[in-house]
Structure formats: structure tokens, C-alpha cells
Amino acid sequence: MADFLSQYSVQRWLEMCPQGYLEDTVYGRGADDSEPAELLDNEVLLEASIATTVQLVAGERCALAASSALVNLAPDYPSKRFLATQTLDEARHVEIFTQRLHDLGVAKDDLESTINRYANPNLVKFAETLLEKVSDGDFVAGVVGQNIVLEGMAFTVFELLEATSRDMNPKFARTLQGTIADERRHVGFGENRIGSLIQQYPEKRRDIERMQQEMSYYMLATFADVFSSSAESIDVGQKMAADRSNGSEDVEWHGAQLGSMSADDLEAILGDTVLKEFKVRLGRIGLEYQSPKAPV
Numbered sequence: 698m699a700d701f702l703s704q705y706s707v708q709r710w711l712e713m714c715p716q717g718y719l720e721d722t723v724y725g726r727g728a729d730d731s732e733p734a735e736l737l738d739n740e741v742l743l744e745a746s747i748a749t750t751v752q753l754v755a756g757e758r759c760a761l762a763a764s765s766a767l768v769n770l771a772p773d774y775p776s777k778r779f780l781a782t783q784t785l786d787e788a789r790h791v792e793i794f795t796q797r798l799h800d801l802g803v804a805k806d807d808l809e810s811t812i813n814r815y816a817n818p819n820l821v822k823f824a825e826t827l828l829e830k831v832s833d834g835d836f837v838a839g840v841v842g843q844n845i846v847l848e849g850m851a852f853t854v855f856e857l858l859e860a861t862s863r864d865m866n867p868k869f870a871r872t873l874q875g876t877i878a879d880e881r882r883h884v885g886f887g888e889n890r891i892g893s894l895i896q897q898y899p900e901k902r903r904d905i906e907r908m909q910q911e912m913s914y915y916m917l918a919t920f921a922d923v924f925s926s927s928a929e930s931i932d933v934g935q936k937m938a939a940d941r942s943n944g945s946e947d948v949e950w951h952g953a954q955l956g957s958m959s960a961d962d963l964e965a966i967l968g969d970t971v972l973k974e975f976k977v978r979l980g981r982i983g984l985e986y987q988s989p990k991a992p993v
């Protein structure tokens with residue numbers, strides 16, 4: 698517990714995060730960074746970027762609701778303190794991705810209607826599955842659902858988006874780099890704190906595995922929806938990146954060449970990467986990964 702205390706203390710969070718990698722950022726990016734003109738001037742890319750950012754805001758709103766509720770459900774003070782820092786991280790994520798919607802031209806008055814219009818219904822179900830456990834007061838299921846499943850997914854999605862944005866959109870890539878660092882800390886807490894609680898409450902195991910299976914189903918269904926509707930924007934983005942880089946090397950991610958992959962292949966590699974991570978992380982806390990049924 699001594700290691701746990703210092704690794705996840707508020708002091709450590711201050712040093713690493715606000716006084717560390719977030720120092721000098723403004724809404725998570727450099728003070729002078731802006732969205733590239735090529736994106737703002739291209740209707741297809743602009744709408745796709747708004748739609749993608751809405752999924753990020755929806756996911757982060759769920760993480761904010763879950764982590765703030767978990768503060769009060771946590772059985773010990775080190776966990777409460779960590780979850781309080783996580784609550785602020787998630788509030789920041791909601792804020793910076795909301796700010797990105799405004800940077801992409803969404804007016805303040807149109808924010809909620811834009812989110813309602815683009816938020817994927819399967820992602821909404823994913824969030825509801827987690828928030829149901831949290832509102833039932835189930836701390837162990839809540840931490841597995843949030844810090845392993847939701848954040849395992851978010852972490853990998855952010856990494857993929859960061860890899861595709863690094864050359865074309867340094868502003869968005871920088872915003873993502875800070876959130877990736879935060880999510881890495883959150884996932885680490887989930888793994889470190891929850892293993893012993895699972896051992897303490899073995900009767901909860903089956904129910905938590907069922908939640909993971911359900912959340913994984915809605916996640917894969919979200920990926921299927923998002924990629925099937927983004928073939929055109931992926932194509933436009935890849936052509937633009939190829940023109941700009943003038944034949945220089947392709948961006949690689951988990952062994953895949955992102956600059957030339959189809960939407961279907963991207964969906965497959967993202968899904969595989971997230972599920973592989975789930976298996977490893979769940980195994981470490983003593984749970985067995987349950988395969989979801991294939992989304993239709």
C-alpha cells in the first residue's frame with residue numbers, strides 16, 4: 698500500500714500532470730496551435746472530425762460521471778484521492794474535446810444538438826452499461842468497467858487518432874498526447890487497485906465478466922458503425938496526407954500502414970488491438986475475458 702499511496706497521490710498527480718506534461722498548454726494544446734486550414738476548408742473532413750470529436754466528448758462525459766461517483770463508493774482514502782484527481786482529468790478531457798468542437802466551428806448554442814445528432818447509439822449503450830453498475834453502488838464493477846474497459850478502449854482509440862494526426866494536425870495530436878498520458882495513469886490504477894478486491898469478492902466475478910462482455914459488444918458495434926460511415930473521409934484524409942508528405946514514409950501503427958489501409962482493415966486492427974489489451978489486463982486482475990457476440 699505504501700507504493701500505491703505515493704504512486705497515486707495528489708502530490709504525484711500535481712508534479713506529473715499540471716506541473717509536468719500539461720504545463721504551458723491551453724485547452725490541452727500549444728497556445729498558438731490551431732486546426733489546419735485544409736481540414737477547416739474541406740466539408741467531408743470537417744464533418745468527419747466533428748463526428749469523431751463528438752464520440753470523444755460522449756465517452757469522456759461518461760468517464761466524468763463514473764469517476765466522480767466512484768470517489769464516494771471507494772472503500773479507502775488513497776483510492777478516493779486518486780479518483781478525485783481522475784475526476785478532474787476527465788472534466789478536463791470533456792472540456793478540451795468540447796473546445797475542439799468549437800474550434801471546428803460548432804457554435805456554443807449548437808453544442809448539445811450537435812452531440813445528440815452525432816453521438817453513436819451503441820456508444821451511448823456502452824456508457825449506460827457502465828453507469829448502471831456505478832449507480833447500483835458497485836465499486837469493483839465500476840472500476841473494471843471504467844478503468845479497464847472504457848479507458849482501455851479510449852487509450853487505444855486516442856493512440857490511433859494521435860498516429861494519424863501527428864503530421865497533418867499537430868494541434869489535435871498534442872491534445873491527444875496529454876489525454877493518452879492521463880489515461881495511462883487511470884488504467885494503471887484500475888489494474889493495481891482492483892486485483893486484490895476481486896480476490897476479496899470472488900462472487901462478483903461472473904457479474905463483472907458479463908458487464909465486460911456487454912461493453913465489448915457495444916464497443917465493437919460502435920467501431921463497425923463509425924468505420925462504415927467514414928470510408929469517404931478516410932480516403933480523402935489519406936490522399937491529402939500522401940500529397941503533403943510527397944511519397945515519404947507511411948505512418949505505422951501496430952504493424953499496419955495507416956496511410957493506405959481501408960476503413961474495414963482499420964476497424965479490424967483497432968478492434969483486435971483493444972480486445973488483446975482487455976485480455977491481458979483482465980488476466981492480470983484475475984478475470985477471464987469473455988468474447989462478445991459479433992455485432993450485426
Ligand SMILES: [Fe+2]
Pocket residue numbers: 757760786787790851876880
Ligand atoms: Fe478521459
Ligand SMILES: [Fe+2]
Pocket residue numbers: 760786787848879880883
Ligand atoms: Fe480516463
